[in-house]
Amino acid sequence: MRPPLVLDDPEDLSLGVPLSLAQHPARVYLDSLAPGSRPTMKQSLDAIARLLTSGQCDGDTLDWAKLRYRHTSALRTALKVRYAPATASKMLCALRRVLKEALRLDLIDPLDYSKAVDLGRIKETRTLRGRALSSEEIAALMATCDLARPIDLRDAALMAILRGAGLRRAEVAALAVRDFDPETGALAVRRGKGNKDRTAYLPSGAISFLRAWLAVRGEAPGALLCPIRKGGHLEIRAMCADAVLKILRRRAKQAGIEAFSPHDFRRTFCSDLLDAGVDIVTVQKLAGHASPATTAKYDRRGEETKRRAVQKLRF
Structure with missing residues (x-):
């Protein structure tokens, strides 16, 4: 059985007031991607938000600027348990990019940001995925x-x-x-x-x-x-x-x-x-x-x- 991700009261991480698209760090990040990449990365952000809030928030309703190292480090552990290494790494990359946009938008303190993204890499297995066709x-x-x-x-x-x-x-x-x-x-x-x-x-x-x-x-x-x-x-x-x-x-x-x-x-x-x-x-x-x-x-x-x-x- 997968261990639950235990954090603060989920309501503490939800947006109190809706943000405009230009001020929402997750939306700004997604808009910077190629159209073909957006659906996959949005799914990743939604999954992260659900993990952090026991299913109460998605990528749009989570207040990303409230995330601190205690949240992101616990999230890294949860992703490592729940997903393949390559998928978990991709999701952590999306998290870092959203927090970088929060920093650029002056929504998060630089020190809190640097601590929140200071996460170790998830090592991938050596088994190569996929195959070549003959x-x-x-x-x-x-x-x-x-x-x-x-x-x-x-x-x-x-x-x-x-x-x-x-x-x-x-x-x-x-x-x-x-x-x-x-x-x-x-x-x-x-x-x-x-x-x-x-x-x-x-x-x-x-x-x-x-x-x-x-x-x-x-x-x-x-x-x-x-x-x-x-x-x-x-x-x-x-x-x-x-x-x-x-x-x-x-x-x-x-x-x-x-x-x-x-x-x-x-x-x-x-x-x-x-x-x-x-x-x-x-x-x-x-x-x-x-x-x-x-x-x-x-x-x-x-x-x-x-x-x-x-x-x-x-x-």
Whole structure:
């Protein structure tokens, strides 16, 4: 049984008077994120608020400026027990960012702030998450799209982008027609993770799938990939990120392969580029990672790559 998080009277941490959006530290923090990251981080803040107040507050009704070290240290312990290390670390990062906004808004004393965010890191397990897809699995997935119906053309284009450019599912869902250059295969990723723009590129084999999809979709402005109703009717609007996950689950079942996540395509993208000899800094830039250390965590090449590497040594 998970131990309860015992703190002061929950009412002591609730907002007495509602704050405007411009003065609410949690809202200011969320507004600084890319649209695709906001839902996840809002869920994290709501979960933190519920833990701190025994379910009486959410991220909007908690008075973040009232948090002190006794609260944040107890929260860190609770997160460590309740969540996987990576998830707990992500939630603590969100907490620190909200408290930083409270400091900038002059809602919390600098000394109280420095103490509240002085928390030790939660060490992650060494087991790597996710997996890389084999070339046979990717071929089986693409083979489920017979390219005779709009939905097959769209799903083939979606998987071509995930496999060929390594985009995050929220980034794929946010792509517009104007973001794709069919001549060069360039994809303009706008406001990706960390609110950063970057340019990704598709290999020539993937470009053909997008051209085939656009021949059906048309060149009208709007979302590059869009929902399709029964009967093949297209709706020119953006898909949600969860729709990408559902499409891949359906295609995996049709292909008869082990279930995987959209992010596994991203892991495959990084691993295959590294295996092809592309330097890690270039892979980092293509993937939109903050540092090569993050890119290294995506490497799923396995023992065979290490075995082949040492064969290059000469005696």
